[in-house]
Amino acid sequence: MQTEVKAGDGALRGADGEPLTPLELGAWRGLLRVHSDLVRRLDAGLRARHGLSLTSYEALMLLGTSPRGRMRISELSGATLLSVSGMSRMVDRLARDGLVVRETCEEDGRGAEVVLTASGRGRLRAARAGHLTDVRREFLTRFSDDELGAMAGYWSRIEPAPRGG
Amino acid sequence: MQTEVKAGDGALRGADGEPLTPLELGAWRGLLRVHSDLVRRLDAGLRARHGLSLTSYEALMLLGTSPRGRMRISELSGATLLSVSGMSRMVDRLARDGLVVRETCEEDGRGAEVVLTASGRGRLRAARAGHLTDVRREFLTRFSDDELGAMAGYWSRIEPAPRGG
DNA sequence: CCCTTTTGCTTGATCATGCAACGATTTTAC
DNA sequence: GTAAAATCGTTGCATGATCAAGCAAAAGGG
Numbered sequence: 518m519q520t521e522v523k524a525g526d527g528a529l530r531g532a533d534g535e536p537l538t539p540l541e542l543g544a545w546r547g548l549l550r551v552h553s554d555l556v557r558r559l560d561a562g563l564r565a566r567h568g569l570s571l572t573s574y575e576a577l578m579l580l581g582t583s584p585r586g587r588m589r590i591s592e593l594s595g596a597t598l599l600s601v602s603g604m605s606r607m608v609d610r611l612a613r614d615g616l617v618v619r620e621t622c623e624e625d626g627r628g629a630e631v632v633l634t635a636s637g638r639g640r641l642r643a644a645r646a647g648h649l650t651d652v653r654r655e656f657l658t659r660f661s662d663d664e665l666g667a668m669a670g671y672w673s674r675i676e677p678a679p680r681g682g
Numbered sequence: 683m684q685t686e687v688k689a690g691d692g693a694l695r696g697a698d699g700e701p702l703t704p705l706e707l708g709a710w711r712g713l714l715r716v717h718s719d720l721v722r723r724l725d726a727g728l729r730a731r732h733g734l735s736l737t738s739y740e741a742l743m744l745l746g747t748s749p750r751g752r753m754r755i756s757e758l759s760g761a762t763l764l765s766v767s768g769m770s771r772m773v774d775r776l777a778r779d780g781l782v783v784r785e786t787c788e789e790d791g792r793g794a795e796v797v798l799t800a801s802g803r804g805r806l807r808a809a810r811a812g813h814l815t816d817v818r819r820e821f822l823t824r825f826s827d828d829e830l831g832a833m834a835g836y837w838s839r840i841e842p843a844p845r846g847g
Numbered sequence: 848c849c850c851t852t853t854t855g856c857t858t859g860a861t862c863a864t865g866c867a868a869c870g871a872t873t874t875t876a877c
Numbered sequence: 878g879t880a881a882a883a884t885c886g887t888t889g890c891a892t893g894a895t896c897a898a899g900c901a902a903a904a905g906g907g
Contacts, residue, residue: 529827533818534811541822544830547837548821552717553763554843557865570893590856598718603894605857610893627855627902646699653698656713657706659839662694665709668836672712674824678719737863755886768864770887775863792872792885 555655562651567644568614572599574648576607577616577641580633587632589622616640720820727816732809733779737764739813741772742781742806745798752797754787760845781805 529540537545560571569577579596580588588596594604608631611617616637622628633641657665694705702710725736734742744761745753753761759769773796776782781802787793798806822830 529830530822531814531818533815535814537814537817537822540827540830540834541818543834543837544825545817545821547834548713548717548720549763550842551837551840552713554840555713557843572893591854598714599893600895601856602858602896605855606893609857622855625855625903627900629856649696649700649702650698652702652710653696653706656710656840657695657702660709660836662705664836665705667832669705669708669712671825671829671833672708672716675716675719675821677715678722735863756884765865766886767866767888770885771863774887787885790873790885792870794886 558655559648559651563644563648566647567640569640569644572597573607573611573616574641574644576604576611577633577637578645580617580631581638581641587620587630590629590631593631611637723820724813724816728809728813731812732805734805734809737762738772738776738781739806739809741769741776742798742802743810745782745796746803746806752785752795754793754795756793758796776802 527538529538531538531541556571563569563571563574567574575597576593579593580586590604590608591601593599593608594601597604599607608617608619608629611631612619615634617631617633620630620632622630660668692703694703696703696706721736728734728736728739732739740762741758744758745751755769755773756766758764758773759766762769764772773782773784773794776796777784780799782796782798785795785797787795825833
């Protein structure tokens, strides 16, 4: 069940400053719509069941799988879509909720290291399987192996933003 | 130039609660990353050149192409990814900047109609071509006709969220 | 050494957004 | 007709995000 996205009357693709064609709209607006819907759903599930936002889940997950079990703020920021200052505040909230602690860094007195607490590890373990189930149900199971591969290939064509901040 | 997304050692797809495989991660995290990067870029362009956010541009665009030249708040909300309350505040900002006016609705005393001002129409006209150029440069030109069609088909498999609020 | 620059993080200000609660109005049901 | 229910939009509150400015520590250069 796929919507037909073919221009009936005109060209499939528009020229430089021209209005977007239905084909172009389908791909572009679709991306925006699907992102919004998926993030909203996954965030709601995580929040209802475990009191975690999607972004805080991602931070906990990174910490949980980090080899040293601890990460610098900038390291966390680099591995997510949050700015450094955004991550600093996120860590504030996680620490306020007792899921992580900030420790001053041995080798670099400016830096902070973020470490999961037992409670944080527990919350992560509790949330993890359910969240992955959600991601599969809402997104991944809709596509074949080949389609997921194609999609990943599409994403690789959009350069990552230079990250600073 | 596509990154190879194939599991070297294990299965391509994971079972229900299991960790995401590289294939799954490539599609899912890729979507999040690309959305973030594209929106940031397009928003920055619009903001720098015309003092508009991406979302306010979309609202102006809807108004500009609306047959009656005026839309209800809920109509705007339904056509975008903003909640009704979000749209109400967005209209506040657009009105504060003189780009639209709120008019009380003739047929329905509860409702508000939003109408472009001359200034709003001008700002939209000024912004439009450049923004479409940006969308094409950053996104659409990276894909063939067939690929855009495939992508639009993918999006159609994710149910739209029931919208209320 | 000390001064300058760079780096890593935090903080203040501001903005955007959603949900829930509300007031006003229209619609529905009797 | 009138009471109850539904609808439309706004607003209070909480959250989460950015940027710019600041501070403290580290790294470089004389």
